[in-house]
Amino acid sequence: MKIAGVIAEYNPFHKGHQFHLDRGREITHADYVIVVMSGNYVQRGTPAMFDKYTRAEAALRSGADLVLELPVSVATGSAEYFASGAVKMLADTGIVTDLCFGSECGSLMDLQKLADILAEEPEEYQILLRKYLKEGMSFPAARAHAMKEYAPDLASDLLDAPNNLLGLEYLKALKRLHSTILPHTVQREGNAYHDITVTDGKSASASGIRDTLMKSQGVFTDRILQQLPFPELYKDYEGLSPVSENSFSLPLLQKLRALQDQPLEQYFGVSAELSNRIWNRLDEFSSFSGFTDLLKTRELTRTSVSRALLHVLLDVREYKPASVFRVLGFRKSSAILLKELSAHGNLPVITSLSQAGIPPKELYADHLYESVRSLLHGRSFQNEYRRKMLVI
Template sequence: MKIVGLITEYNPFHNGHLHHIREAKRITGADAAIVIMSGDYVQRGVPAFMPKRLRTEMALKCGASAVFELPVCYATGSAEYFAMGAVSLLDSLGIVDAVCFGSECNDLDALSHVADILTREPDDYRSLLKKSLKKGASFPTARHEAMLEYTRVPAYAALLDDPNNILGIEYLKSLKRLDSRMVPFTIQREGAHYHDQALSPGHLSSASAIRSLLAYSGSSLRTDPAGGTFENTSFENILSELEDQVPSCCLELLEDFHRVQYPVYQNDLSLILKYKLLNKTPGSLVRYQDVSEELANRICAQLDNYMNYKQFAELLKTREITQTRINRALLHIMLGLKKSEVAEYMNNGFHFYARLLGYRKDSAKLISRVAKESPLPLLAKLSESGELPAIGQKMLRNDILASNLYMSVVTDKYKTAFLNEYRQGILKV
């Protein structure tokens, strides 16, 4: 049996994701697709729009064979950390033959060439990168300029301008560094652009556009302004607009759990973040992942101007630091993710367990294979975590705290019963 691995967020699941699953199986000849998915927080440094188990159910009903959770320290990291965390977890499962990712360019050779340069970091390239950074450019801009000047090929530098290309390059770098046996494949990202806020005339809209439309739900509980160009409309009309954009089984879940488990926004965590920041000094803030000394000082200097999470994150933005980097830094402060801990995880094998969120009943044999062939303990129940090494228990505590915090927000916002992470079972579809 051939197995392809997919690295995802499904925030939320839509037709483009369904196309990815089907096309990944087709071009790799795989019989099954194992998914590594972010938990309750995503890579751009914000809470997921809906809980991880709801997104897991969508994925399983749409053809994923099994879904494993990417630990929060990687799920909320930069592209490099996100990719290394996800690829190393797929590799450690012991049964995955290929990795398939979407890209804007659909050119594996070009992506691999750029990945090789960024992995080797030749002296000339490194000098060009430092030169751009010293001029005050943000890291993404500096890297683009350095790649252009180093290769003299505009097409290579242009690959670093699109989000899926960037992640694809990082996946390829991770495969090289791990000397993984998994074979990479890429497919063309079709339909809307990653950041598009309006629904596509076709049936392949971006997750951003779908989230924006769902924000127009007439809910008095909305804590984030809708960012698209939609008319204010009823939730029934919103679902009608989404009929061609998401699989029918996902549409049913969107309807059943609206204002029960989702939507969740950055601003729903405003008071929690402010409480954390009020207890910090610049010296203590620099301990957290993605927090520089400059940013730590800026956070403390601007704290009196804090109104809500999103407003404060935007207030902190400068020419040298991207909005996504600031979002991640604030999220890491709130979740207590320290640089020293993440470095410890990465220096000691990346993973210490494989956390299973759910699987299809017809794929039960896959789970048995992972249990037998993976060097990682298969973690299906948190009650079994006592056998993990101390470092693994520390990583798991981070994951549990992050999820319990997220569900506490859901509980408070929608007045639903709180389900502690220890009481959450494996989803079987």
């Protein structure tokens, strides 16, 4: 039995993701597809615009057979942490045979060559990396410059695209785990990852869809609806202010005030420099996004600052790979996967919160998200203990 693994955020699930699922199943000849997906918070260091159950249902309706949830510290980590935790989760299933990921270049051979260098870190490359870091570059920028100098022909365009970068991290993680999972890549089609335009007849990026919804204050225009395989799933969001980091501005400010002047290095991703900047500029706080902009520097990227602030808010103090398989949903026709996962997986399978095993901080993060969303949208609070996993 061949089982393909897919690592995703699906924020939201759009037709480009549908293409990736379909193509991934085709090139891997998979009998089943297991998706490990971010929950209510995502890798950019922000809350997801759409809750995890809505996104998981879209994936299941579109052909995914089983959706598992990534822990918060993995879902909101840097590309390396995100990839490492997600790949480990797939490996821990004991049943995933293949990994399929999207990339801008579409060349597994080129990505693998580059990933091998990054995983082994030859001395010459390390010297170059340290040189650029000393010049004050952020780590991603220093790594890109070092790699382009170390392997100019190979790295000239691979390190400039976000999906390529994530793909490299997946390949590094597989190598370091000595995993037998076989990697495959599907070339990304449609708009680039950071392209926020949404036009008729062309696949938009998730960031483009989110940006358009923010500008329209939650109105799903025809152009947006054309991008979503199952637009009816979003009826509860129609015309309502989208969930964003600024929806969490007050909780973040309250948390920082409660911690006033305490060292924040205890939180995942918070350096001494960032901790000092937070306290020096706290009185200028206007919003989550505004404060992030105030704190960023040449060395501290905006995304790394946003992640760090989110970790303070959610009390995430360290990177913790999955300790359980939290099942968000599955297809009835693929129920055998739950049995196989229980029989061969390295972690306990959790299908209900009545079962022990979900870390308390994961529940806190979910209930904070739902509290903010329910107040923002004027809807009743959905307690995680009473939510049932999806069965399609």
